[in-house]
Structure formats: structure tokens, C-alpha cells
Amino acid sequence: MSETEKLLDVQHVTVEFHIGGLLGGSRLVAVNDVSFSLDGDRPEIFTLAGESGSGKTTLSRLLLRDLEPTRGKVLFEGRDLSTIRKRSEFKEFMKKVQPVFQNPFETFSPLRRVDAYLIDTAVNFWMASTRRESVQVVDDALRNVGLSLEEVSRRYPHELSGGQVQRVSVARALISQPKLILADEPVSMVDASLRMEIVNLFRKLRDEQKVSVVYITHDLATAYYISDRIGIMLRGFIVESGPVEDVLDQPFHPYTKLLKESVPEPAPKERESWAKHIELGTTEVKEYGRVGCKFAGRCPQVMDICRQVDPPDTQLGLRTIKCYLYRDN
Amino acid sequence: MTLLSVQNLCAYYRTEIYGISRTVRAVDGVSFDLFPNEIYGVAGESSCGKTTLIKVISGNVKPPLKVNSGSINYHFGAYDIDMLHISQEELRRNVRWKEVSYVMQGSMSVLNPVRKIIKTFEDIVDTHERITDRKKFLERVREHINRLGLPTEVLDSYPHQLSGGMRQRVAIALATVFNPSLIIADEPTTALDVVVQRGVLQMIKDIQALSGNTILLVTHDMAVHANVVDRVMIMYAGRIAEEAPTESIFNAPLHPYTQHLIRSLPMIGERSTKASLRGTPPNLANPPSGCRFHVRCPYVMDVCRTEVPDLVPVRENHRVACHLVKEASL
Numbered sequence: 001m002s003e004t005e006k007l008l009d010v011q012h013v014t015v016e017f018h019i020g021g022l023l024g025g026s027r028l029v030a031v032n033d034v035s036f037s038l039d040g041d042r043p044e045i046f047t048l049a050g051e052s053g054s055g056k057t058t059l060s061r062l063l064l065r066d067l068e069p070t071r072g073k074v075l076f077e078g079r080d081l082s083t084i085r086k087r088s089e090f091k092e093f094m095k096k097v098q099p100v101f102q103n104p105f106e107t108f109s110p111l112r113r114v115d116a117y118l119i120d121t122a123v124n125f126w127m128a129s130t131r132r133e134s135v136q137v138v139d140d141a142l143r144n145v146g147l148s149l150e151e152v153s154r155r156y157p158h159e160l161s162g163g164q165v166q167r168v169s170v171a172r173a174l175i176s177q178p179k180l181i182l183a184d185e186p187v188s189m190v191d192a193s194l195r196m197e198i199v200n201l202f203r204k205l206r207d208e209q210k211v212s213v214v215y216i217t218h219d220l221a222t223a224y225y226i227s228d229r230i231g232i233m234l235r236g237f238i239v240e241s242g243p244v245e246d247v248l249d250q251p252f253h254p255y256t257k258l259l260k261e262s263v264p265e266p267a268p269k270e271r272e273s274w275a276k277h278i279e280l281g282t283t284e285v286k287e288y289g290r291v292g293c294k295f296a297g298r299c300p301q302v303m304d305i306c307r308q309v310d311p312p313d314t315q316l317g318l319r320t321i322k323c324y325l326y327r328d329n
Numbered sequence: 330m331t332l333l334s335v336q337n338l339c340a341y342y343r344t345e346i347y348g349i350s351r352t353v354r355a356v357d358g359v360s361f362d363l364f365p366n367e368i369y370g371v372a373g374e375s376s377c378g379k380t381t382l383i384k385v386i387s388g389n390v391k392p393p394l395k396v397n398s399g400s401i402n403y404h405f406g407a408y409d410i411d412m413l414h415i416s417q418e419e420l421r422r423n424v425r426w427k428e429v430s431y432v433m434q435g436s437m438s439v440l441n442p443v444r445k446i447i448k449t450f451e452d453i454v455d456t457h458e459r460i461t462d463r464k465k466f467l468e469r470v471r472e473h474i475n476r477l478g479l480p481t482e483v484l485d486s487y488p489h490q491l492s493g494g495m496r497q498r499v500a501i502a503l504a505t506v507f508n509p510s511l512i513i514a515d516e517p518t519t520a521l522d523v524v525v526q527r528g529v530l531q532m533i534k535d536i537q538a539l540s541g542n543t544i545l546l547v548t549h550d551m552a553v554h555a556n557v558v559d560r561v562m563i564m565y566a567g568r569i570a571e572e573a574p575t576e577s578i579f580n581a582p583l584h585p586y587t588q589h590l591i592r593s594l595p596m597i598g599e600r601s602t603k604a605s606l607r608g609t610p611p612n613l614a615n616p617p618s619g620c621r622f623h624v625r626c627p628y629v630m631d632v633c634r635t636e637v638p639d640l641v642p643v644r645e646n647h648r649v650a651c652h653l654v655k656e657a658s659l
Contacts, residue, residue, distance in 0.1 A: 051522035052493065161609035162375070191374040192549055193625075196593050197605035218522050221552075225595040225603070248597050262527040264552035266594040268575045274527065274556045 006075070007040040007179060007212055008063070013072035015058055026289065030058040032236035032310075033072070038180070038214070040077070043206050045213045047223040047244065049259075050233030056216045059233075060184050063214065064099055065090070076180075095125050098173035102185040104165035107172070108157045114168050115153040118142075118175065125176040141171040144209065145201055163194030170201060174209070181205070184216045199226055220263050224248050232256050235294035237310075242319030252316065253323050255295045293323070301325060331404060332510060332543050333363040333386065338399030340385045353613045355381035357567040359399075360640070363511070363543055368534070370558030370575070371547045372590070374610050378567040379547050383513055387429055388412050388420050403428070405510050426457055430504040432497075432514040439500045440488040446499055447484040453503060470506070476539070477502050477532060494525030498532055505536055512536075513545045518553065530557050551590055555579055560646070563587050566611050566621035569640055573647035583649045585626050620652065628653060 015031040032055075038046055048056050061067040062074055065081045074081045076097065084090050101107050108114055118138045119131065128134035139149040145167040157165050166186060173181055183202065187195045199222050205211045217223055223230055224244055231241035232255065240253040251257045264274060290296065296306040305324055314326045337360050342353040355378040363369055373379050384390065386401055401412035405428050415424070433439055441449055450470050451460065460466045471481055479498055488496055497517060504512055514533065518526040534557060537544050546558055554561050555575060562572040563584065571584040582588045593603045608625040611617055617624050623633040632652050640650040 051524060163605075163609065191610060192551070192590060193374055193593070193606045194609065195605065196595070196603045199595070200602070200605070220523070221595040221597055224597045225600060258524060260597065262523040263597060264523075264527070264550075264556040266552040266555050266579070266591065266596060268555045268579050271556050 005040050007038045007077060008214075009037040009075040009078075010059075010063070011035055011073050011075065013059075013062060013069045013074060015055075015062065015067065016070045028289075029236050031055045031062065031069070034059060034236075034238050035072075036231055036238065036241060038212050043210045043212045044228040045202060045206055045215055045226050047215045047217060047227040047230040048233055048238075049217055049220055049223050049230060051218060051259075053235070054233040055236040056218075056233055057184060060099075060182055060214070060216055063182055064097065065093065091125070095176040096178050097180045097182065098176060098178040100166075100170055100173050100181060100183040100186045103189045104162060104169045105157055105189075107169045108165065110157055113154055113156055114160070114165075115149060115155070118152075118168070118172055121172055121175050127175060127177075137175060138171075141174040142168070144174055144205070145171045146197075147171065161194065162190050163197055166190050166198050167201065170198070170205075174205075174211075178211060180212045180214065182214045182216070185218070186215075187222060188217070188219065195222075202226055220248060220260065232259065235290075237294060237322055238320075239295070239322045240319065242317075246317070246319055252319065252321050252326060253295075254299045254301055254325070258298070330365070331362045332365045333404075334400075334402045335362070335386060336360050336400045336402075338382075338385065338401065339397040340381055340390070340399075341395055341397055342381075342393045343395055344393045351614050354616060355394075355567050355613055356385065357616075359564075359567075359569055361562060361569065361572060363545065365510070365543055366537075366541045367560065368537055368544045368546060368558045370554040370561040371545065371564060372549060372551060372554055372561055373564035374549060376610060376613065377564045378613070379549075379564055380515060381567075382564070383431075383515055383545070383547060386412065387431060387513055388415065388424070403511075422457070426453065426504075426509065427507045428509050429511045429513065430507070430509040432501050432504045432512065432517050434516040434519055439503065440496060442488050445485055445487055446491075450484070450503065450506065454506060457507065473506055474502055477505070477536065492525070494521055494528055497521060497525075497529050501529070501532060501536070505540075508540055509542060511543045511545065513547070515547045516549070517546070519548065519550070526553070533557070551594055563590070566616055567613055568621060569648070569650060570622065571647075571649045571651075572640070573644075573649075577644070577647050583643065583647075583654050584622075584651045585628055585653070586622050620650075 013031055013034050014029065017028045017030055019026050019028050038044060048059060050056050062069055065084060068082055084093055108117055119134050122128050122134040122137045127137045135149065142148055142152065147167055152168060187198050190198055202213050203226050206213060215223065215227055227244045229242065230244040230247050231238040234255050240247055240256045247256060248260060251260050292308050293306040293311050296302050303324060311322050311324050314321050316326055337358055338356055339358055340356040342355060344351050359382060371379055384394065385396060390396055396413055403410045403412060410424060454460055454466060474481060474484065479502060483491060483495060483499060518529050521529060530553065533544060558575055560574050561578045563570045565586050571587045578587060579591060582591055589606055593605060595603060606625050611621055619635045620633040620638050623629045626633065630652060638650045638652050640648050642648050643654055
């Protein structure tokens with residue numbers, strides 16, 4: 001496949017942070033040699049899942065060009081993000097890639113009415129030249145998420161429910177008619193009875209608006225429900241990736257296995273096995289600093305080589321696994 | 330013998346700004362019992378009154394929150410208290426932390442960031458029982474920490490040096506240092522990842538099995554309830570919608586709200602489309618008439634709009650507040 005066909009192409013990206021003072025201190029590799037891509041012609045939902053501190057958010061900042069990679073590059077529609085220098089070019093890029101954040105109440109200023117915010121967004125992205133036109137643009141975006149301008153006009157964020165504000169936040173992202181939406185934990189702050197509404201909305205956007213979504217979450221159950229492909233992150237690495245049904249129905253990497261086992265089933269039938277004891281990581285920094293596979297300290301199938309060299313990527317059908325157990329297949 | 334008996338509790342937030350008074354009926358007619366040696370779950374969405382209920386039963390009632398009616402009675406062995414009429418001094422000296430302790434959601438705000446963990450233990454123990462022999466105290470804390478399966482090094486660490494899961498487990502260790510009869514855990518794992526959540530909940534279960542006390546676990550996550558608690562109470566808009574043993578709630582939920590909560594949960598291995606409920610959780614300053622769920626209920630009848638359904642027993646230990654469900658003669 002040629003590069004121009006890809007919507008988003010992340011190539012061997014590494015981000016390093018320096019911790020500590022000017023002298024001494026240590027390096028923390030937050031994203032470690034990560035590669036994945038999204039096709040341009042077929043919209044899909046790609047999930048990045050992992051524990052907190054696994055590098056999910058750092059990776060999303062890279063994709064939004066909020067952070068430059070230490071090594072490697074991120075291509076959007078064939079263009080390297082680090083070559084975007086001018087303000088106007090950045091604005092063009094922002095029009096195509098839009099974020100949806102975790103807490104909808106922090107997305108909007110509590111002192112401004114949400115409709116004013118949405119109309120400003122439309123004007124700033126040149127989606128409309130006059131105020132009247134922008135009203136139409138905003139209303140269209142809101143209708144895509146099952147609301148209308150009438151419902152939200154003259155309302156402050158606190159006057160809407162969590163689910164509504166999160167839908168408005170998705171509508172805001174849709175105003176510029178993006179090709180890619182980056183949703184960082186979009187449902188974790190939304191009430192249980194409204195959560196599926198937002199999750200279903202992403203499915204609808206993919207199928208009807210042809211928008212690709214990078215869905216960042218730690219909730220494997222919703223990830224399984226909406227996504228096409230999934231990448232499991234651990235301490236900066238993507239340890240396993242592939243079609244979501246393959247990866248979660250039959251995980252290969254020992255970490256994915258542990259992760260899947262730890263998701264509590266919403267039925268009281270497996271109480272005993274779920275309460276079996278597991279090893280927990282002591283502190284985050286310790287695992288980041290580990291040489292070789294970051295999971296070696298907790299892995300039940302650990303071998304000597306795991307503690308010495310970073311495991312290479314192994315291709316197994318549609319799946320990529322970073323583990324020595326599958327090296328020979 | 331009950332450990333805690335709550336009868337018809339009503340607790341409202343009353344505010345008055347520029348002569349406009351507003352009453353938020355956060356807990357409105359709640360009755361339930363807690364027994365020794367059980368894990369009891371409280372489930373419900375945000376602003377359904379879960380946290381207010383905990384505040385009131387742990388004796389943290391401060392304006393604008395006010396208890397309007399009802400009773401809260403504890404029976405700690407030979408020692409009984411009436412939580413609504415106890416003096417602050419007695420509450421502090423004999424009840425809080427010694428009989429009823431509390432694990433909060435953000436363990437970061439429990440632990441003092443500029444003091445080592447052992448100092449926080451010292452502060453708490455010293456407030457309730459003067460420490461006379463420091464050596465003995467250290468011994469006791471070490472033993473307690475080890476019994477819960479935490480490494481002794483955590484005592485000499487600062488909170489920021491520990492991972493989120495370890496901090497939460499330290500917070501639980503702090504709450505259990507006096508071996509209280511009741512531990513209230515308010516969303517103890519909400520900010521944690523699945524693997525860490527599992528570890529923390531396992532620790533809570535272990536403690537309960539070890540010391541036979543009662544745990545009141547509040548969380549909105551039904552999957553956690555399914556795997557941890559013995560009995561569950563489902564709250565909706567300040568009232569109890571349903572209360573039953575975990576098995577019954579998940580295998581045969583009777584209230585339409587409970588049914589929705591359980592059926593809408595996504596599961597690994599199943600991708601059928603899940604619907605969400607119409608409407609939004611009600612504003613408790615102006616709750617709907619009759620059954621508070623009627624605006625969102627798929628099976629709404631005329632009677633639901635006008636009459637408040639009573640919480641009636643339908644089976645042993647299973648109570649439901651819904652007009653669809655007839656009271657069983659027990």
C-alpha cells in the first residue's frame with residue numbers, strides 16, 4: 001500500500017522525557033518505537049488501550065501535533081507533522097483532526113454559553129463567513145449527535161447533563177468536518193445510563209459521516225463493542241495489535257491475557273476466579289526503566305532473554321505481537 | 330442482629346440565595362439494614378444520592394445538608410449509638426475510625442504529600458489513641474501492613490513515590506488500622522486501571538474475610554458489584570429502586586432501571602447494539618411526581634405518574650419499588 005492512501009501513518013515513533021534536574025536525572029521513554037496506520041479509503045475505529053501511565057495520552061498528543069517525537073515521524077495524509085510550521089497550515093491540519101476530551105465540563109468554559117462557543121468555532125475554521133451561515137453549520141453538527149441548536153442555545157454547560165455536554169463536545173469536533181477524531185477516554189466521566197449513547201454515536205459517525213476515530217481508553221468492554229482494530233499499550237510499547245475480535249477473544253501476549261482476565265464480568269458467575277491473586281507493579285517509574293520486556297517482572301511465562309533485550313515485533317496473521325513466546329512462528 | 334439500621338431517612342440540601350429557597354431532596358425515604366460480616370454494595374449514577382447517604386450514616390452532616398426525618402442506629406456488640414443524636418466529641422473519640430471508617434475515591438487527598446506514610450499513620454493513630462510507646466506503635470503498624478500484603482518499604486515512602494494502586498491500598502490500610510466494624514468505601518477503584526482495580530478489590534475482600542467486619546462499597550460500576558458484593562442496593566434519584574442479593578439482581582432484576590443498567594453493559598465477546606435510556610437523570614431539586622423513574626421508563630403506566638411505589642418485599646431479601654411488581658406474601 002502506498003503512503004498516500006493512508007490517512008494516518010505513525011512510523012517508529014519514540015518520545016523521551018527527561019526527569020529530574022539539569023545534572024543527573026533519568027530518561028523516561030513514554031512512547032517506545034510505536035507504529036500503526038489508518039487507511040484513508042475505509043473509515044475505522046482504532047482503539048489504543050492500556051493502563052494509566054502506558055503512554056496513551058502522550059501518543060495522542062503526538063497525533064495532535066502538541067508534542068514532537070524524539071525519533072520517528074507521524075504522517076497525516078502523507079505529510080510529516082513536524083514539517084507543519086506556518087499558522088495557516090496548522091489550522092488546515094486542525095480542521096481535519098479534532099479531539100474529544102475526557103471531561104466534557106472542562107472542554108467548555110463554564111462562563112460562556114455553549115452555542116456561542118460553537119459559533120465561534122465555526123467562524124474560526126472558516127466554515128462560514130457570516131453569523132447566519134454559521135448557525136446553519138452548527139445546527140447541522142448538533143443534529144449529527146442527536147441534538148439541535150434550539151436545545152442548547154443560551155444554555156451554559158452546567159445546565160446540560162453530562163451526556164448532553166459530551167455530545168455537544170463531539171458536535172464541536174464535527175463542525176470543521178474532520179477526517180479523524182481523537183477521543184481520549186470520552187465516556188469515562190459520563191453516567192452509566194447515558195454512556196452507550198456516546199459510544200453508539202462514534203459508531204454512527206464512522207458508518208454515516210465516514211470519520212475515522214482513534215479511541216483511547218482503558219475500558220476494554222467498550223473498546224470491544226465499537227472498535228475495528230485495537231492496540232494494547234504497556235509502558236510505551238504497543239505489545240499486541242490487530243482486529244479487536246482476535247485480540248480480545250483470544251489474546252496472545254501474556255499482558256493482554258492478564259488485562260482481559262481483570263475486566264470484571266458484569267455477571268456474578270466468575271467471582272471465584274476473578275478474586276484469585278495477581279501481581280501488581282510496584283511503581284510506574286520502575287517498570288519504565290526496566291531493560292527488555294516491561295512486563296517481565298509480572299509475566300508468568302518469563303524467560304531469561306525477556307530481561308535482556310526488548311522483544312521484536314512478530315507478525316502472526318493480522319496480528320502483531322511483541323513477545324518472545326511467539327518469535328519462532 | 331443488625332449492625333446498622335436505617336429507617337425512612339430523609340436528608341435534604343436546603344439553600345437560600347436572595348430569598349429564593351431551593352431544596353435538593355438527595356436522600357428521600359431510604360430504609361435498609363446492614364448485618365455483621367457482609368459486603369454490601371450501593372449502585373447508582375452520579376447525583377442519585379449515594380454520597381449524601383454515606384455522609385449521613387457516617388455522621389458528617391453539615392449545612393446546607395440537613396436530616397429531616399428518619400433514624401440511624403448502630404449496634405457495635407454491646408455498644409449502641411444513635412448517629413443522629415450523638416455528640417461530636419463522642420463521635421470523634423469512640424466511633425469515627427474505631428468503629429466506622431472511610432476509604433475515599435482519591436487516595437492522593439487522604440495522604441499528606443509532604444509527609445512519609447508512617448507519619449500519616451502516626452497522625453491518625455495519635456488522634457484516636459495517644460501513642461505512648463513509639464516502638465510498640467511501629468511494630469503494630471508494620472504488622473498491620475504486612476498482614477494486608479503490602480511491603481514494609483511503603484511506610485518510608487512519600488505518597489508521590491507510590492503508584493496509584495499502592496496509594497489506594499495504603500488508604501485502605503489506614504482505614505483498617507483500628508479494625509473497625511464498618512468500612513465505608515466510596516468509589517475506591519474508580520480512578521484505577523482494571524488490573525490495579527482487581528488488586529485493590531481483592532485486598533478489600535481479603536480484609537473482610539480476615540476480620541469479619543462489614544464493608545459498604547459504593548460504586549457506579551455494576552461489574553464490580555457482580556464480582557465483589559454479597560447484596561446490592563440500586564439507588565435512583567434519592568430512593569431505593571431495588572435491593573437484593575447479588576445473584577438475584579443479576580439473574581432476575583425486577584425494576585426496569587436495574588434491568589436497563591445490567592443489559593446495557595458492554596461485554597467482551599458480544600457486539601450486539603446496546604441502547605441507552607431516553608432522557609436524563611432527574612434534577613433532585615424538582616424531582617418528577619410519582620415514581621421518579623417514570624419519565625424514562627419503557628413500561629410506564631398511568632399509576633406511575635401519580636403514585637410513589639413502595640419498596641415491597643417480593644422474595645426473601647429482595648425488595649423492589651415498582652408498580653409492575655406485586656408484593657409477595659412472605
